[in-house]
Amino acid sequence: MAEADKEKNNNLSRRDFLRYGFRAIIGLGALSVAGHTLFSSKSHDMVWQLDPDKCIQCGRCATRCVLSPSAVKCVHAFAICGYCDLCSGYFRQPPFALDTAAENRLCPTSAIKRTYVEDPYYEYTIDQSLCIGCGKCVKGCGSFGNGSLFLQVMHDRCVNCNECSIAVTCPAKAYTRVPAHSPYLLKKAAEGSG
């Protein structure tokens, strides 16, 4: 009986030994991975943003976001806008008439507001609550105008998916992770105007 007990004890201690050994191995492994990653880590978060200079306005920003409507919306860099009467981001090409009737406008949701400033200038503002991020105006503005309209991931809406599902399909590889404390990639000129 005593013999058996002793053997049991021996067995146990061998198993315990193995167990502690394994614990140590796992612990060390975890620590080294942690150490490696910690070493290259930053205390700030990263968020998704698209580089407007790479974007080709394929239209996927509007449809591939996990949110509907998309977290991507149009932004206007007023500082580089030409305030054109015939805005190629606002009017369909060729325009039937320079009035704000829906059939003349590019934006499918009438999210762009056109206001008269002075002769011959008009200001164009985006109603973010209507914009769906389709990029039609961006394409229009970029092809004939100054390119002052561009798309951005709006960080009041974006839920910061671990893998942005637009980034996965963006054909221009325009998406990158940027630090959360400066989460926009505005057009350079727009930034300069401050």
Added chain:
Amino acid sequence: MRNFVTCFFPRGSKLLTIVLIMILFGVISAAPLPAEYRFPRPEFKSEYEIPKTEVPAATPSIYEYLDLFVLVVLLSIVSYLVLKRRSRLGIFIISIFSLIYLGFLRRGCICPIGSIQNVTLAIFDSGYIIPLTVIGFFLLPLIYTLLFGRSFCAGVCPFGALQDLVILRPVKLPAWLSQTLGLFPYVYLGTAVLFTATGSGFLICRFDPFVEIFRFGSRVEMLIFGGILLIIGIFIARPYCRFLCPYSVLLRLFSRFAIWHGTITPAECVNCKLCHDSCPVDAILPSTPQAEPESRSRGVKRLMLLLILIPLLTGGGAVLGSQLGHVMSYLNSDVRLQTQINRENTTGTENYSEDSSFFRESRQTEEQLAEQVATTKADFYTGGFLLGGFIALVFALKLISLSLWRKRDEYEIDKAQCVSCGRCFEYCPVEAQHKRAKDD
């Protein structure tokens, strides 16, 4: 520009350099808009002021740290409930909270399961900087598991909580089936790591069955997938946890060596068999007959055979894996795109596919793409080699562990499989006795 300045003032004062740079910048920013703009900025005669470009502020990253804090608190409470209070009700209540907060409110992102990919990316992609909070999400559940068992699965993981809710008519799976299916998380983990390391995307996020439910999202395939899992989950408890979850591979490993793990009974097991049916994930191992079912020498011989088999299997798996890796590389979008473009170029068609015409429109060149594809393919080859070896090794080790016979005098918890849900506690008559004794 700095070089330009310093070459004129090789050992000149730093201040001078800085002043010069500032002046130059001042000139540049005060200058009229570059001529590349088709329409110059108008000179307004009226009072009109050019508005600023407005962008909404991001949610402050305080939230990320708050989430981390919540994670620690929840893990601690659940561990306490499992080990000290032995309260199934408590665990259940916390899991509902986790489901609502981490699942529906914080929308299940970023979760420890997905963070595997961020950690992988941080290791393989020098351009990716992993946030501290993500490391926290990855490590904390593992640390708690090494201490207390899978408290994370018991009441913190929103996936686990959701699946736990629908366990209504759990059936026992035949052992061979659950053992075989239980190997799939290893395959999934390995594949996910391979895809992340080769820059082919986050598989775990892409095939996340429940996040669409948490977000009331619109990816129908994933909603259906999640729905099917939940329906299966009525009968086969926690199907995602047991047969898919890649994080569970790590959790199982860590839990196996947990320092303090929950136990079925608070005192000595009386071998009443009552608990056995209470476990929905078949993690309770019954006590065994006293004698080994076969002669010792036969067992040893088989073990030897299996040990010899390990390197053979692993090697074979690795070779097979490298071939498979080549095939898998076609799941990478760049590789597919290049194949498509090459096909179009050789047939000379103008009928471009959507992806290819977008590519031709964008600023990337075919040379860049080809370079990218070459590295990706090479990475897949190496990665496939490692993946194949890993899977074969897991398979071999599983065979060995199945063939080993271990005597159990009591009903025991299989620490690796147990998700610490606490269902077995109240089935134990010893527990009831203890409670009564305590109350008196």
